[in-house]
Amino acid sequence: MGAQDVKPTRSELIALKKKIKLSESGHKLLKMKRDGLILEFFDILNQAKDVRNELDAAYANATEKFKFAEAVEGRVTVKSTAFALKNTPEITLRSHNIMGVVVPKIDSSKVHKSLNQRGYGILGTSSYIDEAVESYEILVDKIILAAEIETTMKKLLDDIEKTKRRVNALEFKVIPELSEAMAFISLRLEEMERENTFRLKRIKA
Amino acid sequence: MVSPVQSRGSSNYAYSVARVRAMKSKLLPKETYARLVNMKIDEIIRFIEESEYKQDVDELARTYDGIDLIEHALNKNLASTFTKIINFTNGELNYILTEYLKDYDIWNIKAILRGKYYGAPVDEIKESLVAAGQLSYGKLSALAEKDSEDDVIEALQNTQYYIILKEYEKGQLWKIENLLDHMYYSSLFQTLGSTKISDRRHFMKFIRTEIDIKNITLLMRLKKYGTIDAEKSADLMIAGGLELGLAEIEKLLPLSFEELLQSLEKYSYWNAIADIADPNIDSLTDLETQLTKYSLRTAGSFSHEYPLSIAPIMDYILNKKNEIRNLRIIVRGKASNLSEELIKNQLVI
Numbered sequence: 134m135g136a137q138d139v140k141p142t143r144s145e146l147i148a149l150k151k152k153i154k155l156s157e158s159g160h161k162l163l164k165m166k167r168d169g170l171i172l173e174f175f176d177i178l179n180q181a182k183d184v185r186n187e188l189d190a191a192y193a194n195a196t197e198k199f200k201f202a203e204a205v206e207g208r209v210t211v212k213s214t215a216f217a218l219k220n221t222p223e224i225t226l227r228s229h230n231i232m233g234v235v236v237p238k239i240d241s242s243k244v245h246k247s248l249n250q251r252g253y254g255i256l257g258t259s260s261y262i263d264e265a266v267e268s269y270e271i272l273v274d275k276i277i278l279a280a281e282i283e284t285t286m287k288k289l290l291d292d293i294e295k296t297k298r299r300v301n302a303l304e305f306k307v308i309p310e311l312s313e314a315m316a317f318i319s320l321r322l323e324e325m326e327r328e329n330t331f332r333l334k335r336i337k338a
Numbered sequence: 339m340v341s342p343v344q345s346r347g348s349s350n351y352a353y354s355v356a357r358v359r360a361m362k363s364k365l366l367p368k369e370t371y372a373r374l375v376n377m378k379i380d381e382i383i384r385f386i387e388e389s390e391y392k393q394d395v396d397e398l399a400r401t402y403d404g405i406d407l408i409e410h411a412l413n414k415n416l417a418s419t420f421t422k423i424i425n426f427t428n429g430e431l432n433y434i435l436t437e438y439l440k441d442y443d444i445w446n447i448k449a450i451l452r453g454k455y456y457g458a459p460v461d462e463i464k465e466s467l468v469a470a471g472q473l474s475y476g477k478l479s480a481l482a483e484k485d486s487e488d489d490v491i492e493a494l495q496n497t498q499y500y501i502i503l504k505e506y507e508k509g510q511l512w513k514i515e516n517l518l519d520h521m522y523y524s525s526l527f528q529t530l531g532s533t534k535i536s537d538r539r540h541f542m543k544f545i546r547t548e549i550d551i552k553n554i555t556l557l558m559r560l561k562k563y564g565t566i567d568a569e570k571s572a573d574l575m576i577a578g579g580l581e582l583g584l585a586e587i588e589k590l591l592p593l594s595f596e597e598l599l600q601s602l603e604k605y606s607y608w609n610a611i612a613d614i615a616d617p618n619i620d621s622l623t624d625l626e627t628q629l630t631k632y633s634l635r636t637a638g639s640f641s642h643e644y645p646l647s648i649a650p651i652m653d654y655i656l657n658k659k660n661e662i663r664n665l666r667i668i669v670r671g672k673a674s675n676l677s678e679e680l681i682k683n684q685l686v687i
Contacts, residue, residue: 204670216456254515260622
């Protein structure tokens with residue numbers, strides 16, 4: 134909105150003053166939200182780093198245990214044992230609010246199971262299979278946890294970015310333009326006031 | 339489905355042992371494994387393709403390639419070798435070996451039921467079959483082609499396994515699997531009956547050692563990974579061990595892993611695991627490998643003790659199984675970039 138486009142009226146000036154006040158308080162709130170989100174983000178970032186490291190370690194371990202089981206027991210045995218368990222982990226998604234940002238909260242059925250809940254008979258299998266299965270169960274648990282934390286982190290990042298854009302728009306565009314328009318109207322009104330006074334004096338004379 | 343149990347009659351020990359000794363001389367010598375571990379994967383595959391396994395590799399080369407080809411060829415060779423032994427043995431000897439190799443029938447039935455339960459493609463189920471037992475590959479293939487677990491069980495109703503299989507409840511495969519494994523040993527004891535006959539006595543000793551090793555491994559697995567209560571764990575244990583009877587096992591069940599290791603010190607199996615048995619051990623695989631080595635050594639010593647009995651044949655069967663296991667570890671281990679040290683530790687030589 135260019136300063137020249139506004140009507141230099143007193144009511145417009147009052148409306149602009151209200152808008153500036155609103156924009157300034159909005160700017161202050163958004164800045165506070167942005168700072169709060171950044172603090173939350175750094176908290177989550179640390180958790181995400183830890184979970185990612187644990188996930189990488191769990192993946193490396195699971196891959197090694199799997200290769201090991203495959204080498205000792207054979208791919209045929211590992212594959213056949215895997216057929217014994219059809220259940221997939223049940224995941225429930227809930228939402229959770231961090232400073233107005235809706236982030237997911239993932240509740241899942243426990244993937245890590247005891248030896249007799251894995252679907253295969255214990256007598257006909259070996260510890261190579263147990264260890265491969267256990268390491269993959271741990272990996273899936275970590276993946277679910279990492280999914281929750283990393284999605285939260287991405288949502289927070291998106292919202293920080295959005296809030297930052299709004300703060301900047303208010304700070305560098307909206308408020309300066311409104312202030313400029315207000316200054317223009319004030320100047321114009323003063324000018325009109327002076328013209329009026331001069332006109333009255335001329336009529337009197 | 340199952341062919342009737344062979345008549346017992348007189349055994350052809352001299353002939354069978356001579357043939358098995360000849361077959362044993364074709365097993366890979368110990369030094370070969372060290373050489374194989376140092377070879378590249380292509381060289382190992384070429385070595386296997388040019389060895390005793392050549393025919394099996396050639397036959398399967400149209401269907402599989404690479405490491406899978408080698409693994410399937412090894413399994414095929416194992417099945418044909420055991421079938422050959424069953425075919426040249428007679429009478430009592432043949433009867434005992436047939437009973438012993440029913441282990442493979444149970445494995446195949448489990449593999450088919452798992453595949454059907456999961457809804458796996460028929461070809462994938464067939465790939466997991468090792469027809470080294472009494473059920474031929476043709477019969478097993480026909481089972482694998484059935485539509486559901488219930489149809490498979492129905493098709494097995496004339497077998498000794500049906501009494502357990504009929505109790506199958508959807509999603510409870512593990513119960514059936516454990517019961518089938520229990521049945522294998524109880525049926526071995528039952529069918530072999532009297533241990534007055536020396537051959538059966540030797541065989542029983544061998545089986546009871548195998549049961550002890552299975553029970554010890556199971557105890558360690560339950561303590562290390564399991565959260566199963568002592569009562570349920572007791573149901574899993576196999577009766578008839580040589581040194582560890584069920585009464586002794588029941589005493590071991592409530593113990594912690596550390597206490598279990600201490601209690602095992604009084605059994606002969608301790609010598610096999612003493613060097614690596616540590617209460618804080620991360621993995622049980624090395625302990626299991628050591629116990630497998632012990633089992634092989636025991637079979638070897640039986641075979642020298644009773645040269646004209648079932649012992650040399652059992653020794654060969656175990657050594658053949660072990661050769662296949664070792665080759666698979668080397669091939670798969672190399673292909674998966676496992677360290678040479680890790681591969682060497684798992685080899686039972």
